[in-house]
Amino acid sequence: MVEARxxxxxxxxxxxxxxxxxxYLRYFEFARGEFFRSRGGSYRELEREGVMLPVIEVAAAYKAPARYDDELVVRVWVSxxxxxxxxxxxEVRRAGAPESLLSTGRTVHACxxxxxxxxxxxxxxxxxxQEAT
Structure with missing residues (x-):
């Protein structure tokens, strides 16, 4: 799991x-990029190699509102x-309040x-x- 702020x-x-x-979909995308960077890779490298990972399915559930100037922690993992x-x-949570689940989501990507x-x-x-799971 990677946490992006x-x-x-x-x-x-x-x-x-x-x-x-x-x-929230933008926040998910931001976290995915941080996921790859944290593992020493990048989406840009995949594209250079001719591999694309378009989103083919997305789901999001909203539990509580985030507001202007909140710092969010977006947890992302390969499911x-x-x-x-x-x-x-x-999972999206307010920083400093781990019990504050704001949103959950999932994206599916084709290669x-x-x-x-x-x-x-x-x-x-x-x-x-495999290293991430």
Missing amino acids: IRVIYGDTDQMGVVYHAN DFKRASLSFSY VGRDGKPTRLPEALVRLL
Whole structure:
């Protein structure tokens, strides 16, 4: 599991002063990038090798609101991977308040080549994922 920290900016909030629901998907994406970096890799490297990991499914549940200037802790981990796909799970909490579960989520990613056709997860990525589970 990797923890990524992000601060809510004013532009992330809606008229009610809470984080707009779609912004949690951005927080998930930010955490995924930190996940790869924490393991010595990057999504950019995968793309250079011709491997793309588009999101093919997303789910989010909202438990409590985050507000402007809150520091959030986004926990991310690999919850599943197969020959040509992988899934990440997420928890978003307010920093300093571990009991404050704000949101949970999951993204499923296909592994495709530059041509958009499914391909096997690269061996280096499989090793990274095995270390993370």
